[in-house]
Amino acid sequence: MDLTDTPEEQEFRARLREWLAIVLPTLPPKPSPDDWPGRRAHDLGWQRMLYDAGYAGLHWPADAGGRGATPTQHLIFLEETERAGAPYVGAGFVGLLHAGPTIAAEGTAGQRARWLPPILRGEEVWCQGFSEPDAGSDLAALRTRARRDGDDYVVNGSKIWTSHAEVADWCELLVRTDPAATKHRGITWLALPMDTPGVTVRPLRTLAGSAEFAEVFLDEVRVPVANRVGDENDGWRVTMVTLAFERGTAFVGEVVACRRVLGELAREARRTGRWDDPVLRRRLGRLNAEFRALWRLTQWNVSEAQASGRVPGVGGSVFKLRYSHARQELYDAAADVLGDAALDLDRPWVLDRLSSLSYTIAAGTSQIQHNIVAERILGLPKGR
Amino acid sequence: MRFHLSEDQRALRAGVRELLARRFNAEALRAAVERPGLDRALWRELGEAGFFALRLPEADGGVGLGLPEAVLVFEEAGRVLLPGPLIATHLAAGTVPGAAAGEAVVADVDGGLVEWLAEADVVRGGGTPLPRPEEAVPLRSVDPLTPLHRWTGAETWPCDPVGVLLTAAEQLGTATRACELAVQHARTREQFGQPIGAFQAIKHLCADMLVRAETARAAVYAAAVTADALDIAAARLLADEAALRSTRDCLQVHGGMGFTWESEVHLHLKRAWVRAERGGGVTESEECLAAELVD
Numbered sequence: 253m254d255l256t257d258t259p260e261e262q263e264f265r266a267r268l269r270e271w272l273a274i275v276l277p278t279l280p281p282k283p284s285p286d287d288w289p290g291r292r293a294h295d296l297g298w299q300r301m302l303y304d305a306g307y308a309g310l311h312w313p314a315d316a317g318g319r320g321a322t323p324t325q326h327l328i329f330l331e332e333t334e335r336a337g338a339p340y341v342g343a344g345f346v347g348l349l350h351a352g353p354t355i356a357a358e359g360t361a362g363q364r365a366r367w368l369p370p371i372l373r374g375e376e377v378w379c380q381g382f383s384e385p386d387a388g389s390d391l392a393a394l395r396t397r398a399r400r401d402g403d404d405y406v407v408n409g410s411k412i413w414t415s416h417a418e419v420a421d422w423c424e425l426l427v428r429t430d431p432a433a434t435k436h437r438g439i440t441w442l443a444l445p446m447d448t449p450g451v452t453v454r455p456l457r458t459l460a461g462s463a464e465f466a467e468v469f470l471d472e473v474r475v476p477v478a479n480r481v482g483d484e485n486d487g488w489r490v491t492m493v494t495l496a497f498e499r500g501t502a503f504v505g506e507v508v509a510c511r512r513v514l515g516e517l518a519r520e521a522r523r524t525g526r527w528d529d530p531v532l533r534r535r536l537g538r539l540n541a542e543f544r545a546l547w548r549l550t551q552w553n554v555s556e557a558q559a560s561g562r563v564p565g566v567g568g569s570v571f572k573l574r575y576s577h578a579r580q581e582l583y584d585a586a587a588d589v590l591g592d593a594a595l596d597l598d599r600p601w602v603l604d605r606l607s608s609l610s611y612t613i614a615a616g617t618s619q620i621q622h623n624i625v626a627e628r629i630l631g632l633p634k635g636r
Numbered sequence: 637m638r639f640h641l642s643e644d645q646r647a648l649r650a651g652v653r654e655l656l657a658r659r660f661n662a663e664a665l666r667a668a669v670e671r672p673g674l675d676r677a678l679w680r681e682l683g684e685a686g687f688f689a690l691r692l693p694e695a696d697g698g699v700g701l702g703l704p705e706a707v708l709v710f711e712e713a714g715r716v717l718l719p720g721p722l723i724a725t726h727l728a729a730g731t732v733p734g735a736a737a738g739e740a741v742v743a744d745v746d747g748g749l750v751e752w753l754a755e756a757d758v759v760r761g762g763g764t765p766l767p768r769p770e771e772a773v774p775l776r777s778v779d780p781l782t783p784l785h786r787w788t789g790a791e792t793w794p795c796d797p798v799g800v801l802l803t804a805a806e807q808l809g810t811a812t813r814a815c816e817l818a819v820q821h822a823r824t825r826e827q828f829g830q831p832i833g834a835f836q837a838i839k840h841l842c843a844d845m846l847v848r849a850e851t852a853r854a855a856v857y858a859a860a861v862t863a864d865a866l867d868i869a870a871a872r873l874l875a876d877e878a879a880l881r882s883t884r885d886c887l888q889v890h891g892g893m894g895f896t897w898e899s900e901v902h903l904h905l906k907r908a909w910v911r912a913e914r915g916g917g918v919t920e921s922e923e924c925l926a927a928e929l930v931d
């Protein structure tokens with residue numbers, strides 16, 4: 253066991269630090285959270301800077317346009333960019349963290365050439381059209397239909413909770429291609445251009461007041477068969493690849509951010525005198541232990557995956573369960589530091605507190621993650 | 637960064653697990669509960685296996701390994717509830733004659749408590765003259781396998797961070813074992829015509845045990861690698877939580893059987909309670925982690 257950087261890792265970290273120090277001051281100011289087109293432009297601009305500097309798709313395989321960096325280097329990248337206050341992936345989340353990796357792993361050479369470079373260059377935004385009004389936790393119950401018509405699939409149905417749908421160019425879309433097959437069998441994974449006729453996006457307002465996600469209606473939408481990733485009716489297997497990336501690696505960078513917030517909270521508490529309260533102090537001390545441990549757990553998972561050459565697997569559920577809960581506790585503690593200012597939406601951390609409520613729901617609820625850990629890691633029997 | 641076990645570390649863990657399975661299995665545990673007392677033959681065998689001399693340099697007759705290895709060994713000891721002042725003796729290796737070889741049993745004064753006082757050859761108490769044995773009052777220890785004395789007036793032995801870390805390693809072993817026991821039981825015990833492990837209420841208890849153990853493991857192993865005071869404080873908080881909550885949940889999964897003296901579960905729970913009192917307690921760890929935030 254060794255936690256120090258290898259000479260290559262040291263060098264990588266040092267170069268990255270230097271680069272961040274130069275480029276971050278040139279970045280335009282952050283747009284307001286409600287300004288989606290502004291946020292898209294900002295996030296893509298940052299992605300383009302990463303691309304030009306050779307940092308885009310760091311952890312992607314080299315033959316997918318990535319740098320083929322080790323998972324550890326990816327971790328260093330997340331750590332250093334967050335520490336330096338660089339923008340988070342934002343609108344690039346789906347493309348960079350799970351749709352792209354899925355296409356890299358399962359797509360044809362042509363598909364990789366078509367879709368991956370624009371993701372890396374910060375030119376195209378992806379969204380995820382998995383959930384439906386009647387298929388959330390029970391994802392395989394999805395009903396959006398696709399019938400084959402010549403070289404196209406014709407899609408009818410609707411998706412819900414689709415994050416970034418308003419500003420997305422592409423959607424990783426799950427459709428049912430064989431309604432007669434058993435639930436998990438008749439599903440297909442398609443890439444849908446969001447400007448196809450028949451696609452309607454209706455923003456949904458979240459509890460935080462903004463429109464983070466949307467409903468997507470699909471009415472006789474024609475998607476070329478060439479846009480299918482994996483075989484027809486084999487989409488559930490491809491979906492498992494997507495979810496492994498989504499749960500396995502997508503959130504780790506945020507742990508560093510939480511550690512920074514914790515430090516800010518403590519300093520704010522000292523400024524206001526709340527720090528003299530031993531109960532609050534000890535609570536923040538315990539959260540410090542928690543986020544330190546979550547960072548160690550991340551390093552452990554990444555290092556093990558690197559040693560064994562595996563795709564991140566169900567172990568990601570262990571991390572996600574603990575992290576989503578810890579994040580909510582962090583912002584509850586923030587409310588305690590703020591006192592009645594925690595009711596003022598213009599104060600820092602208040603919106604974050606609201607958005608933290610989604611962490612135990614999105615990307616598979618905590619209840620579903622518990623089931624996954626119990627059944628797939630601990631081998632407990634499936635319930636009836 | 638290569639934050640995973642090396643081949644040698646895996647082999648060490650397997651070796652210790654094998655030794656303990658042979659010398660301190662469930663039957664031996666049961667027998668020890670019925671006839672409390674320290675098994676000197678076993679103590680010497682542990683000494684021969686390098687249990688106490690593990691971190692002593694080879695030049696001084698030790699094994700010359702480091703904290704990560706010690707943590708793996710004490711995790712295994714924690715798993716099987718190996719009794720005796722293991723950590724105090726380990727810490728005394730090299731300073732107290734006979735400790736390294738398992739010839740001497742060493743107990744430490746920790747706060748106002750001493751574990752295994754009556755069986756100890758040497759008691760250490762932080763440089764102050766040790767009170768006479770008649771000043772030590774035996775307690776009816778909650779853990780049948782950890783005899784305790786209260787030794788008021790003894791000046792507190794400043795707690796050794798290594799001792800705190802090794803205690804966390806034992807707690808980690810207990811947390812892991814609690815999860816295993818609960819899962820074994822949940823797979824086999826049937827109610828309403830199916831294994832209770834098919835019920836979500838039970839599944840989710842078990843899943844939480846694993847999540848706690850794995851998070852604690854990452855914290856404990858990292859602290860062993862860095863030997864950093866804050867990492868150790870974090871490891872102790874996570875490991876205590878994992879051991880205390882998971883042994884309790886393990887009891888719950890066992891139902892009425894878990895509440896009996898016959899079942900092994902209460903022994904894990906009680907030992908976890910004893911260990912949680914060691915080394916300055918939780919408050920101190922929380923305060924030092926809080927202080928770091930405003931530095």
Ligand SMILES: Cc1cc2nc3c(=O)[nH]c(=O)nc-3n(C[C@H](O)[C@H](O)[C@H](O)COP(=O)(O)OP(=O)(O)OC[C@H]3O[C@@H](n4cnc5c(N)ncnc54)[C@H](O)[C@@H]3O)c2cc1C
Nearest residue numbers: 380381382383388389413414415610613614615616617619
């Ligand atoms: C902020 C946010 C962003 C999202 N972004 C996207 C996106 O971009 N693309 C996308 O496809 N989806 C997205 N989702 C959808 C998300 O994946 C689903 O909300 C989630 O999977 C839960 O499904 P549901 O909302 O239908 O809840 P339900 O499945 O109806 O669940 C309701 C409650 O029942 C519980 N429950 C359900 N089944 C079980 C079971 N078997 N055992 C125990 N408890 C159970 C759940 O845990 C939950 O507490 C997003 C959600 C949120 C909140």
